[in-house]
Amino acid sequence: MAATKEYALVCLENPLLDIQAVGDKALLDKYGLKDNDAILAEEKHIPIYEDLLSNYDAKLIAGGAAQNTARGAQYILPPNSVVYFGGVGDDKYAATLRDAVKQVGLRVEYRVDPKIPTGRCGVVITGHNRSLVTDLGAANHYDLEHLKRDDIWKLVQGAEYFYVGGYHFTVCPQAIQTLGEEAAAANKAFIVNVSAPFIAEFFKDPLDASSKYWDYVICNETEAASYAKSHALPYAETDVAAIAKHLANLPKENSKRARVAVITQGTEPTIVAQQGSDDVKQFPVHAIAKEQINDTNGAGDAFAGGFVAGLVQGKSLEESVDMGQWLARLSIQELGPSYPFPKQTY
Ligand code: 26A
Numbered sequence: 001m002a003a004t005k006e007y008a009l010v011c012l013e014n015p016l017l018d019i020q021a022v023g024d025k026a027l028l029d030k031y032g033l034k035d036n037d038a039i040l041a042e043e044k045h046i047p048i049y050e051d052l053l054s055n056y057d058a059k060l061i062a063g064g065a066a067q068n069t070a071r072g073a074q075y076i077l078p079p080n081s082v083v084y085f086g087g088v089g090d091d092k093y094a095a096t097l098r099d100a101v102k103q104v105g106l107r108v109e110y111r112v113d114p115k116i117p118t119g120r121c122g123v124v125i126t127g128h129n130r131s132l133v134t135d136l137g138a139a140n141h142y143d144l145e146h147l148k149r150d151d152i153w154k155l156v157q158g159a160e161y162f163y164v165g166g167y168h169f170t171v172c173p174q175a176i177q178t179l180g181e182e183a184a185a186a187n188k189a190f191i192v193n194v195s196a197p198f199i200a201e202f203f204k205d206p207l208d209a210s211s212k213y214w215d216y217v218i219c220n221e222t223e224a225a226s227y228a229k230s231h232a233l234p235y236a237e238t239d240v241a242a243i244a245k246h247l248a249n250l251p252k253e254n255s256k257r258a259r260v261a262v263i264t265q266g267t268e269p270t271i272v273a274q275q276g277s278d279d280v281k282q283f284p285v286h287a288i289a290k291e292q293i294n295d296t297n298g299a300g301d302a303f304a305g306g307f308v309a310g311l312v313q314g315k316s317l318e319e320s321v322d323m324g325q326w327l328a329r330l331s332i333q334e335l336g337p338s339y340p341f342p343k344q345t346y
Helices: 025-030 048-055 065-076 092-104 137-141 144-148 150-158 166-170 173-185 197-202 204-213 221-230 240-248 299-312 317-331
Strands: 009-012 016-022 037-040 059-063 082-089 107-113 119-126 129-135 161-165 189-193 216-220 260-265 268-274 280-283
Touching: 009 065, 009 173, 016 048, 016 092, 025 119, 037 197, 048 119, 059 065, 059 092, 065 082, 065 092, 065 161, 065 166, 065 189, 065 299, 065 317, 082 092, 082 137, 082 144, 092 107, 107 137, 107 150, 119 137, 144 150, 144 173, 150 173, 161 166, 161 173, 161 299, 166 173, 166 197, 166 204, 173 189, 173 204, 189 204, 189 299, 197 204, 197 221, 216 221, 216 240, 216 299, 221 240, 221 260, 240 260, 240 268, 240 280, 260 299, 260 317, 268 317, 280 317, 299 317
Parallel strands: 009 082, 009 161, 016 119, 037 129, 082 107, 161 189, 189 216, 216 260
Antiparallel strands: 016 059, 119 129, 260 268, 268 280
């Protein structure tokens, strides 16, 4: 394995504990949830967490989309390659998260808010779908002050890759902009995952403000469709190749790197477009038998983890995508956004 710089990869987003259970249509209906979605909890959703724990035998599993990606990248990379920032409380859930990241050796630098509980995400599994309802809690209080703290900023300056989960656009867009500016100024790689359809729709402004910094943008087909719709793009919402090309060719601050747009499509091939190129590439997924799938919670995060690990290792775009497919395949065989132990190697 190629030598990797210490903490070459910095990740930022919302640390959450997943409260995950197999549910049914009645449960989805009770809380007005779609079978495959990710939303922020409103007042009416708050009882779902107790409901899942008391009535659906829910399991507590480390979550938070970019934290899953960070764990995935560290799962592949040599020790001390990845550090993750986000906000938690000072409670049992935060302790559970710290234990879970230790298993893969991920370093976390949390902003701890003693007055606010750690965020949680209700995960309702129905078949191969998952519905996510997030109560951000302390994750919602991440701030620029933490990012600019001397010890944290040193980690930023030492890193060569920044990965931001799109869910953070709901929390601290200034921290995202600051990382983007730093990346562009120092010719480092800035990677953004759109993360959920509602980000492209309701957080369009902060998302768009950051787009000039994107060296890599990752999304899935429903996020691509949502982006196309909210930006009134002149293509069919299902024309992922055209949307990928559009994303790749948005204006860009750092002209030293051609932007890459990656769109995953579940079991369908992953689409990759590169700024300035007419050629849109397709990469097949690592298919597995349906019976081997445990659940798809975190599949996209795992893809991003493998992909980014490939970039950090200096692998080609093709191989990095393949590493993403490989890690996603491993993760969907586990309970929740988890990775197998003993460790497997790519
Ligand atoms: C702000 N929101 C809604 C969120 C999330 C989130 N991570 C950060 N912010 N909503 C769901 N997740 C996480 O997504 C993972 C699956 O991709 C869940 O915690 C879950 O682990």
